[in-house]
Amino acid sequence: MKKYFFLLLVFPMLFGCSTDKVNNKNPYLPNYTFTVDINMNLPAYSDLSYVANAIYYPTYGAGRGFFVFNTGSGYVAFDAACPNQALSSCSTMTFKKLDANDPLKIDKTTVVCSCDNAAYSLFSGQSAGKQYPLKQYRVEVNGTNLRVYN
Secondary structure (H helix, E strand, O other), rough: HHHHHHHHHHHHHHHHHOOOOOOOOOOOOOOOEEEEEEEOOOOHHHHHHHHOOOOEEOOOOOOOOOOEEOOOOOOOEEEEEEOOOOOOOEOOEEEOOOOOOOOOOOEEEEOOOOOOOOEEEOOOOOOOOOOOOOOEEEEEEEOOOEEEEE
């Protein structure tokens, strides 16, 4: 009798709970493992010392590279492949251009997918009306070094 009473108590606990985890799996982007160390003392990465600035690091992630962004309260890294497009020749994201005639005038807080012209914020990784946000990677800070990994 004690066994049945125990099962009646445990059974609802095992199967009655639901998970509210955010599913970061994207069917368009493969999930590769990588680790990259970035020394922010190097001139190529000096933009990361300033709030609301980003750098593009090529060839890692889903093969398109990734963006590292200084939010002011830390660093975030997002894949540079369009999250709502299959990998193709147009699916590499770029910084938003502020002036079509001047390639140096860019917005380093927003990236744009050239396939569908969707703009994604580097603060949140979101784009209005799109199903999938930017694929985010982990970032560890150790002094002036950043480790980006998946």
